[in-house]
Amino acid sequence: MRERRESTLADRRAREFEAFVAGAGGRLLHVATLLTAESPGHSPEAQRLLVGALAEMYAEWDRRHDEDPYDRTRQELVTRFARSAWRLRRRARTWDAGADAGVLVxxxxxxxxxxxxxxxxxxxxxxxxxxxxxxxxxxxxxxxxxxxxxxxxxxxxxxxxxxxxxx
Structure with missing residues (x-):
């Protein structure tokens, strides 16, 4: 009985999180793409940042009842970008900012x-x-x-x- 209840809670948690990602994932990816200044079509660094932020949000999902999940995920995304920005800046020195570059490069x-x-x-x-x-x-x-x-x-x-x- 207890296992069934835990399974039901886990399923509900997964559905709620999937709904959140379906609704906010595109906008969050766009935010990450703007931060990394990659082109919208090819943004591996932005995707890496977003996956990390979403993984952190999923781990905290049940403990964040009163917080807006979008704001919390955006905070995590910004924090991860700020921590990794030194690598991006060093790479940008050698990177050709051509047609692949984003607007904010x-x-x-x-x-x-x-x-x-x-x-x-x-x-x-x-x-x-x-x-x-x-x-x-x-x-x-x-x-x-x-x-x-x-x-x-x-x-x-x-x-x-x-x-x-x-x-």
Whole structure:
């Protein structure tokens, strides 16, 4: 009887977690892809980060009754990215930022964290500062600098065809 009850609880837990991943997995993968600055079609580092964050969330699933699982998983994702960012930065020095690169590739990891949390996820400055362990003023400065870098890096303009080119 006890084994049957435990089996039922495990099945319910698995179904709940599967429903969570089905609903939030795509958005969380997009967040991870933005953080790692990989292309959306090929993002092995982002997938690795997300699998680790989801595994941690699954391990804590029963203990997180009052917390939003999306927020908790995003926190874990951000923490894992921050811990591994030094490897990504070192690899980026030798990596050709060509067509495979993501939009945020020109930003350093800390700038990417602030831009993704503040602009893409809509996390308030105070919460972003607390999550990253930085003062609010520093988060504001990092965000301002990152946005100015993004605005200054426009794709090259295409030259309009002239009559000579058309012939």
């Amino acid at each position: 020109r930003l350093v990891p800390q700038e990417r964290l602030v831009v993704v949390l503040r602009l893409y996820e809509g996390v308030p400055e105070e919460q972003t500062a607390a999550l990253l362990g930085l003062p609010v003023e520093r988060v504001r400065a990092i965000g301002t600098r990152a946005v100015s870098v993004l605005r200054s890096t426009r794709p090259p303009r295409l030259r309009a065809p002239t009559w000579r080119d058309a012939s």
